[in-house]
Amino acid sequence: MTDVVHNTYGASAGFVTTQRVELFDAMRPLVLDSGVELAPIEVAYETYGELNADRSNAIVICHALTGDAHAAGHHGDPTRPGWWDNFIGPRKPVDTDRFFVICANLLGGCMGTTGPSSVNPATEQPYGLRFPLFTVGDMVSVHRALITHLGIDRLHAAIGGSLGGMQVLHWAMEHPDEIGAAVMVCATSRLTAQNIAFSAVAREAIMRDPNFHGGDYQRIGARPDAGLAVARMMAHITYLSEEGMREKFGRRLQNGTTPRFGFDVDFQVESYLHHQGEVFLRRFDANSYLYLTRAMDYFDPFDDMLQAAPKLERLHAPFLVVSFDSDWRFDTAHSRDVVRVLAAHRVPVTFREIASPHGHDSFLLVLPEYHRTVADFLGRPTAAGSTRSARAA
Amino acid sequence: MTDVVHNTYGASAGFVTTQRVELFDAMRPLVLDSGVELAPIEVAYETYGELNADRSNAIVICHALTGDAHAAGHHGDPTRPGWWDNFIGPRKPVDTDRFFVICANLLGGCMGTTGPSSVNPATEQPYGLRFPLFTVGDMVSVHRALITHLGIDRLHAAIGGSLGGMQVLHWAMEHPDEIGAAVMVCATSRLTAQNIAFSAVAREAIMRDPNFHGGDYQRIGARPDAGLAVARMMAHITYLSEEGMREKFGRRLQNGTTPRFGFDVDFQVESYLHHQGEVFLRRFDANSYLYLTRAMDYFDPFDDMLQAAPKLERLHAPFLVVSFDSDWRFDTAHSRDVVRVLAAHRVPVTFREIASPHGHDSFLLVLPEYHRTVADFLGRPTAAGSTRSARAA
Numbered sequence: 001m002t003d004v005v006h007n008t009y010g011a012s013a014g015f016v017t018t019q020r021v022e023l024f025d026a027m028r029p030l031v032l033d034s035g036v037e038l039a040p041i042e043v044a045y046e047t048y049g050e051l052n053a054d055r056s057n058a059i060v061i062c063h064a065l066t067g068d069a070h071a072a073g074h075h076g077d078p079t080r081p082g083w084w085d086n087f088i089g090p091r092k093p094v095d096t097d098r099f100f101v102i103c104a105n106l107l108g109g110c111m112g113t114t115g116p117s118s119v120n121p122a123t124e125q126p127y128g129l130r131f132p133l134f135t136v137g138d139m140v141s142v143h144r145a146l147i148t149h150l151g152i153d154r155l156h157a158a159i160g161g162s163l164g165g166m167q168v169l170h171w172a173m174e175h176p177d178e179i180g181a182a183v184m185v186c187a188t189s190r191l192t193a194q195n196i197a198f199s200a201v202a203r204e205a206i207m208r209d210p211n212f213h214g215g216d217y218q219r220i221g222a223r224p225d226a227g228l229a230v231a232r233m234m235a236h237i238t239y240l241s242e243e244g245m246r247e248k249f250g251r252r253l254q255n256g257t258t259p260r261f262g263f264d265v266d267f268q269v270e271s272y273l274h275h276q277g278e279v280f281l282r283r284f285d286a287n288s289y290l291y292l293t294r295a296m297d298y299f300d301p302f303d304d305m306l307q308a309a310p311k312l313e314r315l316h317a318p319f320l321v322v323s324f325d326s327d328w329r330f331d332t333a334h335s336r337d338v339v340r341v342l343a344a345h346r347v348p349v350t351f352r353e354i355a356s357p358h359g360h361d362s363f364l365l366v367l368p369e370y371h372r373t374v375a376d377f378l379g380r381p382t383a384a385g386s387t388r389s390a391r392a393a
Numbered sequence: 394m395t396d397v398v399h400n401t402y403g404a405s406a407g408f409v410t411t412q413r414v415e416l417f418d419a420m421r422p423l424v425l426d427s428g429v430e431l432a433p434i435e436v437a438y439e440t441y442g443e444l445n446a447d448r449s450n451a452i453v454i455c456h457a458l459t460g461d462a463h464a465a466g467h468h469g470d471p472t473r474p475g476w477w478d479n480f481i482g483p484r485k486p487v488d489t490d491r492f493f494v495i496c497a498n499l500l501g502g503c504m505g506t507t508g509p510s511s512v513n514p515a516t517e518q519p520y521g522l523r524f525p526l527f528t529v530g531d532m533v534s535v536h537r538a539l540i541t542h543l544g545i546d547r548l549h550a551a552i553g554g555s556l557g558g559m560q561v562l563h564w565a566m567e568h569p570d571e572i573g574a575a576v577m578v579c580a581t582s583r584l585t586a587q588n589i590a591f592s593a594v595a596r597e598a599i600m601r602d603p604n605f606h607g608g609d610y611q612r613i614g615a616r617p618d619a620g621l622a623v624a625r626m627m628a629h630i631t632y633l634s635e636e637g638m639r640e641k642f643g644r645r646l647q648n649g650t651t652p653r654f655g656f657d658v659d660f661q662v663e664s665y666l667h668h669q670g671e672v673f674l675r676r677f678d679a680n681s682y683l684y685l686t687r688a689m690d691y692f693d694p695f696d697d698m699l700q701a702a703p704k705l706e707r708l709h710a711p712f713l714v715v716s717f718d719s720d721w722r723f724d725t726a727h728s729r730d731v732v733r734v735l736a737a738h739r740v741p742v743t744f745r746e747i748a749s750p751h752g753h754d755s756f757l758l759v760l761p762e763y764h765r766t767v768a769d770f771l772g773r774p775t776a777a778g779s780t781r782s783a784r785a786a
Contacts, residue, residue: 034654133654193638193662194630200663201626203656204670208619210603226601227619233594234627237587245586251693259691261427261526263596263683267690269586270593277597290656297660298652300644 011090012081013048013073013101020044020112023145030141036132040121043146044069044112045104048088049096051152058152059094059378060143061103062160062167064363065235065292066284068111071103072096086366093375099156107142108134108292110285117218117285128287129215136163136299140171144178154178157378161185161363162330163292166299169338173301173308176315183374185322185363188334189341190300195330198238199293202231206286215287228286229277236276241326241359245269302341312345319349320377322363322370329360350377404483405474406441406466406494411505413437416538423534429525433514436539437462437505438497441481442489444545451545452487452771453536454496455553455560457756458628458685459677461504464496465489479759486768492549500535501527501685503678510611510678521680522608529556529692533564537571547571550771554578554756555723556685559692562731566694566701569708576767578715578756581727582734583693588723591631592686595624599679608680621679622670629669634719634752638662695734705738712742713770715756715763722753743770 022040024030029039046069051058061071061084072088074081088094088101105113108131116131123130147155158179160168165187172179191199206212209227213220240248249269253259260266265274302308319342323335332353342349354370356362362370415433417423422432439462444451454464454477465481467474481487481494498506501524509524516523540548551572553561558580565572584592599605602620606613633641642662646652658664695701712735716728725746735742747763749755755763 129656190644192635193642193644193660194633194635196644196660197630197638197662197666200658200660200666201623201630204626204667205598205619205623207656208623210619226598226603227623230594230598230601230620230623233597237590237594240587242585242587245590249586251583251586251589261687261691263522263600263687265593267586267589267593269590273590273593274597294654294656298654 012078012085013089013096015076016046016048016070016073016082017075018044018046018069018112021146021149023142023149030138030145032132032138033135034133038114038132038134041107041114041142041145042112042118043104043114043142045102045146046070046073046082047103047150048072048101049099051100051150055152056154056156057098058100058102058147058150058155059157059159060147060155061088061094061101062139062143062158062164062171063103063106064160064162064164065296066280066289067106067164068109069103069105069113070111072101083364086364087371087374093371094159094378095375099378102147102150104143104146106292107139108288108295110288111283113142115285116215116287116291126216126218128218129290131287131291134291134295136166136170136295137174139295140167140174143167143171144175155180157181157183159183159185159374160187162187162360163296166296170299170301172315172317172319173311176311176317179317181318181320181377183320183322183377184335184338185374186324186327186330186335186360187321187338188330189302189338191297192334196297198234199297202234203290203293205230205234206290209286212286215290217286223281224286225281228284228289229281231289232280232284233273233277236273238329239360241328241357243326244357244359247357248272308341309345312342312347315342315345315347317347318377319347320374321349321351322373323351323353324356324359324362324370325353326357327360327362405471405478406482406489408469409439409441409463409466409475410468411437411439411462413505414539414542416535416542423531423538425525425531426528427526431507431525431527434500434507434535434538435505435511436497436507436535438495438539439463439466439475440543441465441494442492444493444543448545449547449549450492451540451543451548452492452494452550452552453540453548454481454487454494455532455536455551455557456496456499457553457555457557458689459673459682460499460557461502462496462498462506463504465494477757479757480764480767486764487552487771488768492771495540495543497536497539499685500532501681501688503681504676506535508678509608509680509684519611521611522683524680524684527684527688529559529563529688530567532688533560533567536560536564537568548573550574550576552576552578552767553580555580555753556689559689563692563694565708565710565712566704569704569710572710574711574713574771576713576715576770577728577731578767579717579720579723579728579753580714580731581723582695582731584690585727589690591627592690595627596683596686598623598627599683602679605679608683610679616674617679618674621677621682622674624682625673625677626666626670629666631722632753634721634750636719637750637752640750641665695730701734702738705735705740708735708738708740710740711770712740713767714742714744715766716744716746717749717752717755717763718746719750720753720755
């Protein structure tokens with residue numbers, strides 16, 4: 001139960017800066033799954049480690065709903081590292097002494113990559129809800145354009161947690177030759193009704209906020225902060241486990257033992273959620289929240305198995321699928337479903353359910369069994385290239 | 394799994410009207426747990442069946458968070474019966490051929506009993522957040538005044554689901570001589586951190602709504618509908634089980650099989666929640682939602698066992714504690730905790746976990762095993778009065 005270290009350990013990827021590149025242009029726009037064309041697309045990304053001479057050691061990290069490009073290292077203050085700094089760095093599970101690691105902000109995000117809060121060059125106004133709807137596949141299209149820009153045509157691995165894992169699954173299914181190995185952590189191939197329900201209520205909270213103004217709040221100079229904070233607080237309940245919340249907060253009061261009997265924050269769990277809501281407002285855009293959660297709702301690559309089966313049969317990259325036993329956002333059943341379909345199509349798949357009381361958020365924590373499992377998996381030969389020779393030898 | 398009948402069965406309690414009575418007055422106000430005095434208190438209630446000559450066959454039904462006095466029968470349209478009409482009526486589990494059944498809207502409610510939406514006689518304005526904070530115990534004080542008004546000093550039984558069961562527990566512990574038997578369905582002796590978290594986010598949704606105006610929305614002629622609808626939608630997710638939602642909605646779309654790829658309602662589960670939110674706005678007051686959920690947060694009668702133990706030792710009324718295996722709002726662990734404490738103090742307690750895929754809402758449905766269990770329990774001799782003679786015989 002206490003087999004977790006919240007601090008990072010070992011060496012960090014060190015000082016890094018977020019880079020920006022403009023991909024696609026009016027002549028060669030990104031054609032979204034909807035058929036709509038989008039260009040240009042600015043992409044914010046970071047890299048850690050060195051690309052080797054044959055460009056075979058690249059790993060892409062796909063981030064989750066509210067992540068960003070700043071996965072590891074620091075921007076000047078080593079005490080404020082990237083969101084997955086405990087996972088990426090020298091001698092860490094994603095070892096930057098061996099791998100060239102890339103993490104880009106998602107299409108539709110609000111941390112440097114083009115999204116609904118970006119200015120539409122055609123109108124010189126923020127897109128708002130005029131930004132085109134996009135899919136998990138479209139997110140992957142932008143990642144692919146980025147690695148092409150970096151001169152890489154095949155990844156040693158793609159790794160992602162939650163929505164990140166959904167991108168990894170899509171990428172591997174649609175472009176199997178580009179992915180040497182795939183790691184999906186606490187992810188899913190499709191949301192359940194309850195998953196969709198939570199996302200739907202979060203969106204309602206945002207869209208019903210009178211300051212939402214049909215998504216044009218930026219133009220008007222307003223912010224749907226009430227709705228966005230409520231969305232975030234509710235989501236946070238699903239990121240922690242019941243057990244984890246009980247251990248962390250129980251029924252303890254914020255100040256001593258005397259209840260204040262009012263509607264202000266009194267229980268510690270209220271204070272925690274309140275803080276999470278406030279911090280989120282400083283860094284996230286409400287429209288991005290709508291677009292990204294909606295893309296998750298619609299993702300369902302195994303829905304039509306007549307279409308999926310031939311793709312899965314061309315897929316030889318080994319998969320590592322990891323779940324956490326207390327995760328109820330995407331519980332182990334989600335991972336088992338993915339494993340079942342992959343295995344049925346002879347995709348080499350390793351599955352681990354890790355014991356952790358920390359719910360969905362476990363994927364961001366230092367759980368030794370989890371980190372060892374990923375490190376071991378990445379250390380193994382991959383499906384093609386040098387690996388195939390190794391097998392042949 | 395399909396062992397459930399959604400329709401009512403058998404005879405109804407028939408045509409009923411909601412009655413109103415004013416209890417307490419300036420000379421003899423209700424002294425709340427906080428020490429604040431409140432008077433007068435109007436109470437809306439209904440009764441079903443006939444009180445017998447020795448006034449020994451009365452049963453009080455304590456309703457849950459958003460219930461009202463209209464538990465059974467109908468107000469003129471037999472197709473729109475009370476909220477527990479499948480449970481209360483001739484030859485139903487709470488058999489109105491045998492029992493005189495009383496159901497009153499809670500203190501602090503908004504369905505006829507004095508609450509924050511009532512007009513404060515001192516100011517001739519709605520109370521709003523000037524309504525005093527109150528506890529589950531204060532709700533019980535009002536119920537007790539009502540039965541005194543009806544000439545009853547001891548109940549054959551008190552029955553309640555969810556918050557209703559919490560009132561039953563309080564009543565039995567504090568006034569053991571007044572309760573012949575106690576039925577707690579999907580209830581709890583205290584909310585967990587996760588339970589409080591959901592309530593806290595619901596309150597945040599209401600209080601952050603710009604139309605809330607610090608609780609004075611009535612005076613201003615506004616309504617925090619956005620916040621209240623979001624609160625209700627979120628709560629509804631916790632009333633259904635994951636499994637129940639999957640069976641009822643799955644990933645089915647509202648209109649055919651072609652996704653609309655937008656932010657309007659598309660999945661059936663979204664449509665359901667949307668509808669629940671809208672219907673709720675017509676019947677519930679946002680301030681009542683704040684007060685009632687806050688009273689639930691603070692309820693914790695077993696917190697101080699030095700105080701609780703002597704009360705439990707004076708408690709001889711048999712208890713029936715019922716949970717539902719798919720309920721995750723107040724799961725079986727909540728009921729087991731209540732049972733453990735009661736049994737440790739030699740309170741006669743029967744515990745049943747009923748199999749049902751319908752989550753917390755199961756308590757409102759016709760599940761034969763559940764209904765049989767309650768009917769059997771109420772048919773048994775109770776702890777005192779005629780019963781005690783029967784035992785002695």
